[in-house]
Amino acid sequence: xxxxxxVRRARTPAPAPVKREYAFFEPADxxxxxxxxxxxxxxxxxxxxxPAGASAFNALWLKRIATTGRYAxxxxxxxxxxxPAAEGGLEARAHDLVQAAVTVPxxxxxxxxxxxxxxxxxxxxxxxxxxxxxxxxxxxxKQPPTPVGGPPVLIVVAESETQSKEVQAVAxxxxxxxxxxxxxxxxxxxxxxxxxxxxxxxSWLARKD
Amino acid sequence: MQEYxxxxxxxxxxxxxxxGAGASGLIAVKxxxxxxxxxxxxxxxxxxxxxxxxxxxxxxxxxxxxLVTSRSQTEIPDFPMPDDWPDYPxxxxxxxxxxxxxxxxxxxxxxxxxxxxSHVEPVEGSRFEVVVKPAAGNAARRLRYAAVIIATGHHWxxxxxxxxxxxxxxxxxxxxxxxxxxxxxxGKHVLVVxxxxxxxxxxxxxxxxxxxxxxxxxxxxWHLPKYLGGEPxxxxxxxxxxxxxxxxxxxxxxxxxxxARLAARMGVAADGSxxxxxxxxxxxxxEHVGDGSIxxxxxxxxxxxxxxxxxxxxxxxxxxxxxxxxxxPKFTSVEPRLLGIEGDSPYxxxxxxxxxxxxxxxxxxxxxxxxxxxxxxxxxQTHAIAHWLLVRKSDPxxxxxxxxQVRSEAEQDTARPAGSSPRHQLAVDAEExxxxxxxxxxxxxxxxxx
Ligand SMILES: Cc1cc2nc3c(=O)[nH]c(=O)nc-3n(C[C@H](O)[C@H](O)[C@H](O)COP(=O)(O)OP(=O)(O)OC[C@H]3O[C@@H](n4cnc5c(N)ncnc54)[C@H](O)[C@@H]3O)c2cc1C
Ligand SMILES: NC(=O)c1ccc[n+]([C@@H]2O[C@H](COP(=O)([O-])OP(=O)(O)OC[C@H]3O[C@@H](n4cnc5c(N)ncnc54)[C@H](OP(=O)(O)O)[C@@H]3O)[C@@H](O)[C@H]2O)c1
Numbered sequence: 001x002x003x004x005x006x007v008r009r010a011r012t013p014a015p016a017p018v019k020r021e022y023a024f025f026e027p028a029d030x031x032x033x034x035x036x037x038x039x040x041x042x043x044x045x046x047x048x049x050x051p052a053g054a055s056a057f058n059a060l061w062l063k064r065i066a067t068t069g070r071y072a073x074x075x076x077x078x079x080x081x082x083x084p085a086a087e088g089g090l091e092a093r094a095h096d097l098v099q100a101a102v103t104v105p106x107x108x109x110x111x112x113x114x115x116x117x118x119x120x121x122x123x124x125x126x127x128x129x130x131x132x133x134x135x136x137x138x139x140x141x142k143q144p145p146t147p148v149g150g151p152p153v154l155i156v157v158a159e160s161e162t163q164s165k166e167v168q169a170v171a172x173x174x175x176x177x178x179x180x181x182x183x184x185x186x187x188x189x190x191x192x193x194x195x196x197x198x199x200x201x202x203s204w205l206a207r208k209d
Numbered sequence: 210m211q212e213y214x215x216x217x218x219x220x221x222x223x224x225x226x227x228x229g230a231g232a233s234g235l236i237a238v239k240x241x242x243x244x245x246x247x248x249x250x251x252x253x254x255x256x257x258x259x260x261x262x263x264x265x266x267x268x269x270x271x272x273x274x275x276l277v278t279s280r281s282q283t284e285i286p287d288f289p290m291p292d293d294w295p296d297y298p299x300x301x302x303x304x305x306x307x308x309x310x311x312x313x314x315x316x317x318x319x320x321x322x323x324x325x326x327s328h329v330e331p332v333e334g335s336r337f338e339v340v341v342k343p344a345a346g347n348a349a350r351r352l353r354y355a356a357v358i359i360a361t362g363h364h365w366x367x368x369x370x371x372x373x374x375x376x377x378x379x380x381x382x383x384x385x386x387x388x389x390x391x392x393x394x395x396g397k398h399v400l401v402v403x404x405x406x407x408x409x410x411x412x413x414x415x416x417x418x419x420x421x422x423x424x425x426x427x428x429x430x431w432h433l434p435k436y437l438g439g440e441p442x443x444x445x446x447x448x449x450x451x452x453x454x455x456x457x458x459x460x461x462x463x464x465x466x467x468x469a470r471l472a473a474r475m476g477v478a479a480d481g482s483x484x485x486x487x488x489x490x491x492x493x494x495x496e497h498v499g500d501g502s503i504x505x506x507x508x509x510x511x512x513x514x515x516x517x518x519x520x521x522x523x524x525x526x527x528x529x530x531x532x533x534x535x536x537x538p539k540f541t542s543v544e545p546r547l548l549g550i551e552g553d554s555p556y557x558x559x560x561x562x563x564x565x566x567x568x569x570x571x572x573x574x575x576x577x578x579x580x581x582x583x584x585x586x587x588x589x590q591t592h593a594i595a596h597w598l599l600v601r602k603s604d605p606x607x608x609x610x611x612x613x614q615v616r617s618e619a620e621q622d623t624a625r626p627a628g629s630s631p632r633h634q635l636a637v638d639a640e641e642x643x644x645x646x647x648x649x650x651x652x653x654x655x656x657x658x659x
Contacts, residue, residue, distance in 0.1 A: 010281060014292065
């Protein structure tokens, strides 16, 4: 974030605070002798544009991420899941995500799905994420802010999306070629497609750490 | 230097040394690491957080210390405070915040506690040899670094006034940093000296806890309430800076009209208009003056046995005198010349308030009183310092141009008078200083011309 961007934000009214709903899973919660909390591995914080919010990641994601020794969390931004609605658009939702990120014990990777990718992209412009993962991104601003602290960026899209103008614009903005996963962008929380997607993300994360 | 161990210094290569693990030191470590530097941070105390940690042996916190700057204007730009915290967090919250910052970015593993730096000496051109004062029974350690950042704060050495008869005064005299426990005020006739934030805060504590409270100031100061127009005052005023210039003056005057009238009525107003002098930010003070629980007096002339005698001839008999007369900066480990300290003044003269005028690889973080939140300023300072060290290594030509720019920024800066009391040497106009930092960072971040 540039100094000028910070000055502007510090002089803009902050979004009304909301009590945010979280879901999380720590390696210790698995009760599996083979899984140890890995202090070197960055935690992961997820969000999705799906109205279910944080709980969408309960079916598969959080547990699977924790299996790799990572602290795994998800947050519902205002108006999603168990988080009450409150005024504010994209900026306010990015604010919710940054607020969630600073409660994670260590510097965290941000994963955003669909519209959640837009919130994650904005949040990464204010908070030095350990990594930024955009899954089937939607509504990402044409010129997203430069991520603070230069984290690695991964874009993953469904095969059906590779030709979409929107996806290509996001990929160009970050200067990175998207990975693809088999399946539908709306069906990423469970099933075979979801597992393939998650494996791709986790092996990217493992290479990053 | 024979007292140092005869062992050869341990060479830390390209690593950077940060001195102090207060807010400024922590931010420096985080921003240097983010830019790829290896960092060793030395803290003389056994805890982090500097003056915000009451366990720090030298902490100047007094009863009920709260921030005087509001949350949104105080938080570190890339690590906001929780948004369910109050507008003006307490000292305990500030410490919790700094602790979670350190934990979040894994800073502790780079901090050496109980390690006071006793000496910093230039060696081999632009490098430094750093001497860590030995803990009991051990030999001093000596290490070499590519750069040193001093973040030792400037609120450790009390500025103590002297008055005729003070030595023989029969009551208790404490500096504001020694007060600590509010029970010390209970039932006492208290005289508070000094019209800064510490003096005003402690007078308010005495107003509700002590038997009586007299507040002695040698001149008026600029007072701001904690809220203006329904918003935290610093935020409300900062927002006006994004308005067009011709409106700004008008809007500012309108916002400050009420408080200014009140200050005039209470006889606490400064002469002239609000300047870049740090304001006293206190919402309770005027109420206590208004209901008589704080009695204002002028300067003290002398002490006489049990009595304090004021310049106007009046007297009182205090049980406890609290000298809230501020601090003096003190740099013991580095040769004053390197920080541009000359003559009798203890105040450094740095380029852009952070770079040594003599050594390219020596900088100071947090040595400003911007009248607004200090942490964001330190964030951008250390961001600039880290980028400067990168540019210096990678692009000598750009580095040379940059030095010229910084020097000219420094010249503009000293062209302006810095407030009316010696303590205002550290005062900067936040708006101008941020703009100057912005220009510095822009230059450093420009893509090198190919
Ligand atoms: C009572 C009070 C209230 C304040 N309130 C506000 C406020 O509301 N808002 C605001 O923005 N600012 C406020 N400030 C300003 C404050 O200075 C900054 O907020 C900030 O804490 C400065 O941090 P620092 O790291 O520069 O200094 P410090 O917190 O002083 O930390 C310096 C550290 O360096 C260590 N050290 C010193 N010498 C050595 C050495 N030789 N070797 C190794 N370690 C060493 C010290 O032990 C200490 O831990 C207040 C200051 C005071 C005194
Ligand atoms: N709650 C908070 O967040 C908080 C609380 C306290 C302090 N602080 C910060 O900490 C820093 C230090 O504050 P401070 O109030 O301790 O000190 P300060 O701002 O330096 O104020 C010292 C006061 O003592 C007076 N003084 C100095 N020498 C004197 C003398 N010989 N005789 C009579 N009066 C004398 C000064 O008067 P002159 O103006 O005439 O020199 C001034 O009024 C400031 O940056 C302040 O904002 C913050």
